[in-house]
Structures are given as C-alpha cells and as structure tokens.
Amino acid sequence: MNKTILHLDLDTFFVSVERRLNSELQNVPLLVGGITDRGVVAACSYETRGYGIHSGMPMRMARELCPEARVIKGNAGTYSRFSDDVTEIIKEAVPVFEKSSIDEFYADLSGMDRFFGSYKYASELRQKIIQETGLPISFGLSVNKVVSKVATNEAKPNNQLKIDFGYEKPFLAPLSVKKIPMVGDKTYQTLRNLGIRQVKTIQEMPVDIMKRVLGANGGIIWKRANGLDNTPVIPFHERKSISNERTFDRDTIDVIKLRGILLAMAENLAFQLRRGEKLTACIAVKIRYSDFNTYSKQMRIPYTSADHILIPKIMGLFDSLYNKRMLVRLVGIRFSHLVSGNYQINLFDDTEEALNLYKAMDHVRTRYGDRSVFRASAMGAKTIGRMHNPFNGQPPIVLAHRKQ
Numbered sequence: 001m002n003k004t005i006l007h008l009d010l011d012t013f014f015v016s017v018e019r020r021l022n023s024e025l026q027n028v029p030l031l032v033g034g035i036t037d038r039g040v041v042a043a044c045s046y047e048t049r050g051y052g053i054h055s056g057m058p059m060r061m062a063r064e065l066c067p068e069a070r071v072i073k074g075n076a077g078t079y080s081r082f083s084d085d086v087t088e089i090i091k092e093a094v095p096v097f098e099k100s101s102i103d104e105f106y107a108d109l110s111g112m113d114r115f116f117g118s119y120k121y122a123s124e125l126r127q128k129i130i131q132e133t134g135l136p137i138s139f140g141l142s143v144n145k146v147v148s149k150v151a152t153n154e155a156k157p158n159n160q161l162k163i164d165f166g167y168e169k170p171f172l173a174p175l176s177v178k179k180i181p182m183v184g185d186k187t188y189q190t191l192r193n194l195g196i197r198q199v200k201t202i203q204e205m206p207v208d209i210m211k212r213v214l215g216a217n218g219g220i221i222w223k224r225a226n227g228l229d230n231t232p233v234i235p236f237h238e239r240k241s242i243s244n245e246r247t248f249d250r251d252t253i254d255v256i257k258l259r260g261i262l263l264a265m266a267e268n269l270a271f272q273l274r275r276g277e278k279l280t281a282c283i284a285v286k287i288r289y290s291d292f293n294t295y296s297k298q299m300r301i302p303y304t305s306a307d308h309i310l311i312p313k314i315m316g317l318f319d320s321l322y323n324k325r326m327l328v329r330l331v332g333i334r335f336s337h338l339v340s341g342n343y344q345i346n347l348f349d350d351t352e353e354a355l356n357l358y359k360a361m362d363h364v365r366t367r368y369g370d371r372s373v374f375r376a377s378a379m380g381a382k383t384i385g386r387m388h389n390p391f392n393g394q395p396p397i398v399l400a401h402r403k404q
C-alpha cells in the first residue's frame with residue numbers, strides 16, 4: 001500500500017518569530033544573530049539573500065553587505081516556545097508525527113483518508129498553524145519523506161505542494177541536483193565536474209556509475225533522485241535521549257569529586273549532541289544513595305548543545321537534588337527531547353572565537369578520542385563510565401552520532 005507522508009517546515013523560523021513579535025519588522029531586511037561585531041548571523045530574511053548573506057557568516061560582514069538591514073539579537077527561549085506551540089497543534093491533529101528539527105515535522109497520514117482527503121486535511125492543518133501562531137509555514141505531500149521535503153522547498157515561501165503518486169520522477173527531473181537532500185557543497189561540485197546539473201541526468205544513469213563515483217552515498221543519491229525512499233516517520237513519543245552514569249567502587253560523600261564527574265559527563269554528552277547535530281530541550285540528573293534510594297530531577301530548557309549553557313544548569317539540578325549529605329552510590333545525567341539542529345540556535349551570545357573554540361575542541365575529540373580535551377575542573381574524573389541508560393523504563397539509548 002502506498003504511504004502518504006507530509007513534510008511541514010516553518011519559513012525562515014527565527015525571522016518569522018521576530019516579525020510576529022514586532023510587526024514593524026515586516027518586509028524589511030532582517031538579520032538575527034549575535035549583535036556584537038564578532039557575532040555570527042543565525043538567520044536572515046529573504047530580503048537579505050540578494051546581498052549574498054547567509055547564516056553562519058560573521059555579522060560584521062553581513063552588515064557591510066547590507067547596511068540597511070535591521071539586526072536583532074536572537075533568543076533561544078522564545079524560539080523554543082514557539083516551536084512547542086506548533087508541536088502541540090500538530091500533535092492534536094495527526095496520530096503519528098516526527099519532529100525532525102525545531103522548525104520541521106514529518107507526519108504519516110497513510111490510511112487516514114484517501115489521497116485527496118489527506119491533502120485537504122494537511123491544508124487545514126497548515127491554516128490552523130498560521131492562524132494560531134501567526135507564523136508562515138509550508139508543506140509538501142507525497143508518497144515518501146524525501147519527495148515531500150523537496151516539494152516543501154519548492155513550495156516556499158508560505159505555500160504548499162502535492163506530488164501525486166507516480167509523478168515523483170517527473171517532479172524531480174527538472175530540478176538542480178543541489179535540491180536532493182544530502183547533496184552538500186562537496187558532492188554538488190563533484191557532480192558538476194561530471195557535467196551533471198539536473199536530477200534528470202542522474203535518473204538516466206545506471207546506479208553503478210553513481211556508486212563508483214560517490215561510493216555508498218552515490219547509491220542513496222541515485223535512489224532519492226528517482227523518488228525512492230522508504231525511511232519511516234519516527235514517532236515523537238519515542239523521544240530519543242542520551243545519557244551517562246557512573247557507579248562508584250566505593251560510595252562517596254566527596255562533593256567536589258561528584259561535581260567533577262557530572263561536569264565531565266555533561267561535557268561528553270554535549271559533545272555527542274554536537275557530533276550528531278542534535279539539540280536537547282530537557283535535562284535530568286539522577287542520584288542513587290548508598291541505601292539504594294534513587295532520586296532524579298529534570299527541567300525543560302531552550303534547545304541547545306552548548307557546554308556553557310548546559311553545565312551550569314546540570315550543576316544547579318545537582319545542587320537542588322543532593323541535599324541528604326549521605327553517601328552516594330551513583331550519579332547520572334540524561335539529555336532528552338532531542339531534535340536535529342546545530343550551533344545555530346546558540347549563536348546569539350557567542351562570538352566567532354567561542355564557536356571556533358568549540359569546533360577546535362570537537363575536532364580534537366573526533367580525532368583523538370572523547371576525553372582528549374576537557375575542562376580543568378573535570379580532570380579528577382578519570383573515567384566516566386560506559387554509555388548506557390541509567391533511567392529505568394526507557395528505550396535503549398540512541399547515540400547522538402548515529403543516523404536514525
């Protein structure tokens with residue numbers, strides 16, 4: 001049976017939220033990001049694109065390219081709240097949906113209705129989101145995730161597109177190969193060097209040639225170019241989490257040691273988030289005392305993967321949880337409510353130097369191992385235990401770097 005997969009994507013999300021909060025920002029070139037000279041552009045409005053501005057660029061350079069642009073310091077908490085509002089509306093409307101990033105969703109509408117009914121249903125859902133949140137959103141509807149995502153991007157801004165079953169290949173054929181999800185700058189250059197510009201050319205090639213040129217990825221790209229994809233929508237209630245815990249050889253009451261170990265674990269988990277391009281919106285700390293009584297405390301936070309935001313919050317949770325002055329047998333940390341995303345949402349307070357420091361540290365960790373660099377206060381924690389799930393009743397953890 002054919003599936004019916006809906007892909008929803010909020011248009012220029014951070015920019016749209018700022019405009020929703022201040023209508024004077026409509027139709028003016030707008031940059032959201034770090035507002036100091038050393039800050040970075042986290043999001044930019046359609047009006048700025050003609051100036052060669054893109055996210056990730058130094059704010060100073062963006063200002064030079066488009067001096068008339070309004071510049072606004074982003075706020076991760078506000079965006080997380082709007083993201084939650086949209087999630088709630090979708091959750092009420094569809095039985096199975098996946099939140100693939102803070103502004104992107106997939107829903108499986110198979111069997112809900114005949115195809116035309118699904119399109120009508122999706123259109124009404126989109127209108128509901130626009131009316132209730134004031135945010136523009138686009139969607140694509142087709143037989144699978146890849147074709148729907150491409151359809152959404154073709155529909156943008158603030159529109160919708162349905163690809164009828166059987167029309168996947170003709171829909172994709174005239175598009176640039178750049179539009180295929182997973183074709184990044186490097187792959188695009190390789191394909192261009194081979195004289196391949198349109199998806200149509202890949203469709204007409206034997207899959208073996210694509211594999212020879214691009215390895216295993218070539219096979220996947222060939223399938224996508226042909227509109228073939230059977231990746232499932234991963235239900236949101238199976239919220240992925242990553243966690244770590246440490247059981248002590250001898251129970252301890254040494255608070256400095258406990259804090260050092262928590263810091264090392266938090267640092268390591270945050271690295272795993274960044275390596276897997278994930279963000280967390282919920283953190284938890286767990287303590288088991290020598291009498292085996294176990295306590296845990298969790299809190300919702302704005303989406304992040306940054307150590308300097310996560311570590312103080314983890315320490316705060318620990319301080320409020322550890323009040324027994326009793327011997328401790330085990331401590332653990334869990335990050336949950338994971339969605340895809342990168343540094344972007346934390347760009348508002350950070351300078352280029354801070355971002356480059358993260359990148360450099362993560363690069364060393366990737367090359368020489370997780371614990372090759374760490375904060376001096378985490379040095380006491382020689383080993384931080386193997387990665388496994390300290391929270392009972394949870395599904396097995398999915399490592400952040402593992403592709404779902």
Ligand SMILES: [Mg+2]
Nearest residue numbers: 009010011103
């Ligand atoms: Mg978006």
